[in-house]
Amino acid sequence: MSNPESLVPVMEPYARHVLVCTGGFCSTGRKGRALYAQLAALLQREELLFGPRRVKRSEAPCLGVCGGGPIVAVYPEGVWYGGVTPEVLERIVVEHLRDGREVREAVFHRLDPVAG
Numbered sequence: 001m002s003n004p005e006s007l008v009p010v011m012e013p014y015a016r017h018v019l020v021c022t023g024g025f026c027s028t029g030r031k032g033r034a035l036y037a038q039l040a041a042l043l044q045r046e047e048l049l050f051g052p053r054r055v056k057r058s059e060a061p062c063l064g065v066c067g068g069g070p071i072v073a074v075y076p077e078g079v080w081y082g083g084v085t086p087e088v089l090e091r092i093v094v095e096h097l098r099d100g101r102e103v104r105e106a107v108f109h110r111l112d113p114v115a116g
């Protein structure tokens with residue numbers, strides 16, 4: 001019997017990674033958790049779970065913002081969305097993840113990569 005910890009990890013190709021804060025400091029009432037569940041359904045609906053446009057999703061207990069949430073971050077662009085409602089999340093999936101256009105009015109931060 002093989003030891004799972006000795007196996008080399010394998011990552012299927014993906015286009016983007018979405019992080020959703022499910023913590024209780026940036027929003028109340030577990031709004032992030034509801035969004036995380038909604039995200040799965042939206043990704044499936046838009047056929048973004050498999051293939052070259054595959055989007056990975058992860059939930060995090062805190063993304064270090066702790067206000068103005070729920071917080072959702074999209075990589076590799078490093079675009080951070082705040083105050084994400086179910087309606088805004090649907091726009092993020094359709095406009096950003098599917099069509100490649102940021103939902104600018106909900107963006108509060110962008111990654112500023114260090115040159116070099």
Ligand code: FES
Nearest residue numbers: 023026063065066
């Ligand atoms: S609890 Fe959501 S960013 Fe910290």
